[in-house]
Amino acid sequence: MLRKMFDVLEGLYSHLRSMGLVLKHTFAKRVTVQYPEEKPPLAPRWRGRIVLTRDPDGEERCVGCYLCAVACPVDCISLQAAEREEDGRRYPEFFRINFSRCIFCGYCEEACPTYAIQLTPDFEMCEYNRQNLVYEKQDLLISGVGKYPGYNFYNVAGLATKGKPKGQHENEDAPVDVRSLLP
């Protein structure tokens, strides 16, 4: 009985104490950032607006491998790969992101083997018309390298392109001479 009463009193105290602690917050500093007037600090790896970057030579990095599209959990990326006739490079014939579906999870960036698709610290992309949230390649492609300044897929891929035949890539031997029997 005494134990029960003690429990009741202890419970009462704990309740009153929590109320007191909450009340103390009347004088605490508020943590809310007053967004439109006060811009929040964004980390460089913030997952915001998606862009397509270019390699250091200024060519499109995207090779149209479809990995971003398949990684996308909301299926909001669609593209068509094509091969450029003049130099044999793959590129996306069209590249479309439906930002009205995008959840900015960054899986596309993770999946991208050429560092082409990158998420940027920009989230201010509201529109009054949903249709304007459908971004085509010209809206996505930027003229810089983004987060990975030095990377050029075609330097390491081993795929022959114009001006970079077999054996000219990093860490590659000259093409094998099929007619030679030397080791």
Add this chain to the structure above:
Amino acid sequence: MAIIYIDGKPLETQDGQNLLEACIELGLNVPYFCWHPALGSVGACRQCAVKQYRDENDKQGRLVMSCMTLVTDGMRISVDESESKDFRANIIDWMMTNHPHDCPVCDEGGECHLQDMTLMTGHNYRTYRFKKKTYVNQNLGPFINHEMNRCIQCYRCVRYYKDYAGGHDLDAFASHNHVYFGRHEDGVLESEFSGNLVEVCPTGVFTDKTLKEHFTRRWDYTTAPSVCVHCALGCNITPGERYGKLRRIRNRYNRSVNGYFLCDRGRYGYEFVNSDKRPKAPLKRQMIDGKPVHVPMTRDEALSEIGKFFSNGSKAIGIGSPRASLEANFALRALVGAENFYLGLSKADGKLLSAVLEIVLSGPARQPSLGELKDHDAVLILGEDMTNVAPIAALNIRQSVNNQPRANAKAMGIPEWNDLPVRRAMDTDRGPLFIASVAPTRLDDVATQTFHATPDGIASLGFAIANFIDPQSPAANVSGEVRALAQQIATALQSAQKPLVVSGPSCRSEAVIQAAANIAWALCRKAKPAGIYFAAPESNSVGLGLFGGANIENAAEALRKGGADTLVVLENDLYRRVPAALVDELLSLAKHVLVVDHQYSATAQKAEYVLPGATFAEGDGTLVNNIGRAQRMMQVFNPEGEITESWRWLRRLRAASGKGREDEWISFDSFLHALVAEIPAFSHILDAAPTAAFRVGGLKIPRQSHRYSGRTAMKANVAVSETGVTADPDSPMSFSMEGFSMMTPAALMSSFWTPGWNSAQSITRFQEEVNGPLEGGDPGVRLIEPQPDSAVPYFDAVETNESHDAAWTALPLYHIYGSEELSASSPAVAELSPKPYAMLHSDDARARGLLDGDAVTVKIDGQEISTSLKTNDTMARGVVCLPAGLEDAPYIEFPAAAEILRSVTS
């Protein structure tokens, strides 16, 4: 039955298997490269290593290559043991030392056996520090893209290409770790089956070049089980669609039909579906500026305008088609009435087809399925160039010559799957294969004997063989040399376990077909389980033949008689079937001409109305192949515009004309039931596939993979608000990724995938046993079965007329690329289709003072065809062979009397 212990668990396996096959059948993940279910084991890649133990006390064990180890009862092995795991990871590590870093731009990526196996073994990072080897690629023609850097030297390509498909121009070059797989120089791969390299190669060395033009990853296709329409064999295919265009054709395994392989016509002929020239809305011919022009109209306009022509009291003539589905032909028959329905065949074609049907329907000889051709041990081909007419049949007949020599290997105790020793034991021995043809064929290299003669000569040989086997069959009057050959063939056929006689209409001779029947029947009557196999010209020729009906010439007669105002032509280009003059007459006799077709053919171009029909990829239908196997093809995707199945157009017209009710035959199943009720011969086609009400776990079967990408973006450029998924009332499949994709019946199985197995090799996971039928049985039903006790009399022998002084006999030569109407408009196939030519025996040519390459004019039926001359040393004498069915070439009714003149060269 053998019990083996894998990681301590007792498991049942079949006797005579190798360990790898056993593991695969048990659903274990043992990685491998060089083994292929159709090619057997060679133990080259060392990837399938597992640990074998002497007995339960053996803790040490030893590594064995599972593909080279015969399963024995009580055997103890371990797959998960760490040493074998490390070994397998090491093997991949070594294989990957030179593999390039180009998966993102490799078309194999996502369905790559090498990717799967790398993941399976757990190899992650390349530890080799030195430079990668590179190779220069070759241009291998319009079908195959070559990227030699990716090669892992498993030798599957040359084993398939040379040993299986009989090609000569792909080989391994150079030595040690420089081995190179390619041709001796750039050039088109000669084999008609080169496209299978795409699926045989475990990685991206050989990829589909036509796919590269509109590349799509494996997971992004909308697929459905379908049937190839480019010849009569009915090979099972999986077409893949994306963004409204057909992207590629992949093989769909069906043991009873095509097995693992497709021919290049079937694989690369698909692009006619994507043609811009196709009609996409109902068209009406109008005169604009004095020229007839087809202008589009709406569906309702078209139906109300055209429907009137069929209303009660008016008579319409309908011409069916051997390349249209059973349903389409039946819908036409229902629209115009059975008495006004004509098969879309010329008189000559119809006669040959009914000769074949009469033989197979009433005779005692069974028609083996396409897959069973491999099992025969003596084959006689009468007057047919199988490679160009029925390509996969030729590939399977090529395998049949190995059956007798395999006995050598069996006698030495070598298991059948142990490929290299079996081939050593076979040496150069080949089983009996006799080919009688007008001109050399692509199977001649494995033939025991070839015989080149005129169709009559071939028929006589056939009758002589039959006479040798069963003296009751009519004798033929043949020379001594031919007689000796006939005896040799008769002996070979009689001493075989399962002889097979192959023939077909390519010789344009009923006698050849009858001779083949006589041989098969004679064998049957001598208690040999002889098979008979007829090639047929088009995808639904036999189905159309089973309808029964008159031919195009009869249709012309009926029109001439008057009374009929309207002519309906169903999926048929009449200019390819009968002389142009007759077609012109037909079209001018009818007041209204309506063409329902998916191609804007020459006939369609002259029609008053054209209704846009669906191709095989855009509609459901049933096709009956050359041996009477009915197979369902499911719609792959929803086409743009007003394109829909021909049967649906004709049903709508029937309703619009007041002949049928508006709500009649709305669904495919109800229509199919109407067909079967009307024509009982087709009653089994209902079993070809489950009905539209079929569900697995209450769900439809998805046409898209569970990884299908871009659903919310692919049409967002048109409108960001997503439209719903189109319902499919005709089949139990959904046009989306929603549904249940496991436990699917084989008839609805279009893409084969299990976790960890993304490549074409995943097929082994869906077979009842390695090389066995698909789980639940192979799809398709046989409509024609033999009458074993039939007492049909033998056909009479023909009188041979060997004199060829008066004129040349013009005969057709069929070409795998170019002779078939639909595939010929696919750019890759068109690139390889031959230029027009006329071919003569070199002696015949020399006698006329003509040389190879001369410009000549061939005069047939008053038509003058200017072409260039080809000569051949072995073909039949007195015959001029012309390529059949080439685009823009005029129609010739073969056989024809021809005159050859040297063209006047300027």
Add this chain to the structure above:
Amino acid sequence: MSSVVTSLLVIVFVLFSLLTTASLLIWLERRLLALWQDRYGPNRVGPFGLGQVLADMIKIFFKEDWTPPFADRPVFVIAPTFIVITALMSFAVVPFSPSILVSDIDIGVLFFLAMSSLGVYSVALAGWASNNKYALLGALRASAQMLAYEVFMGLSLMGVVAITGSFSMQAIVKAQENIWFIVLQPIGFVIFMIAGIAETHRIPFDLPEAESELVAGFHSEYSGMKFGMFFVGEYIGITLISALLVTLFMGGWHGPFLPPVLWFFIKVFFFICGFILLRASLPRMRYDQLMAFGWKLMLPLSLLNLMATGAVILWSS
């Protein structure tokens, strides 16, 4: 004549101030919760976000007023009105000041108890008429909870009544001129406050709604203005309990310097803030705890309190 006009004026004043207060409370609660959670709360619409009240009202008036097809339509429609009507009726006996009072009836306290008992019908009927298992569960919980807590709610007031010797509210207030009853009846005050929170089903006694367990309990199926009535009813309920706490225990409108009606409002405001603080700091009880707490602790305690009060009154008289 003039008394009728006065009464009407008083009624209009009471109704107006109550409805205004109810809507302002929505804003106040959000702001206070935000304050105690180190946020701002609604601060965008108008000064201090006061326009939010108007915006919310406009919103709730224009929302689709949907009645589920499976619901018992007449009951479904009537149920939400009950809660508002009963709470407003209770205010008829609340003295705002010596002169501002709708009706000084002799049985004021009993009238209030009767009205608050009626309020349970609203919740029970709403849950029943919704024809939805969550709503019904909410309604069942509400009925049991209100039944349990009403018993000692009444008992807790009896001490006050005994001391005053009258059920009239005005009399009770006047009796507190010298000493507030919170001093004489501290246990009665605590019990009444707890019972009051439970009657308005506010946190920590919001089991009938319990959005994390029952979606939204008895008003799961309500939307638009019908939902708005539950919403408003809840805030009027809070005001009512606060007003009664002030009237019965905190000396009503008594207070120095300021006019009585202002004192009344200041005290009420204080209790309302207390209610909100409770919501900001305490978690929801478990249902068995709620019942055990009511029947096993509060009821005996209120009986003891009544007995002790009675004894003291007997002894001192």
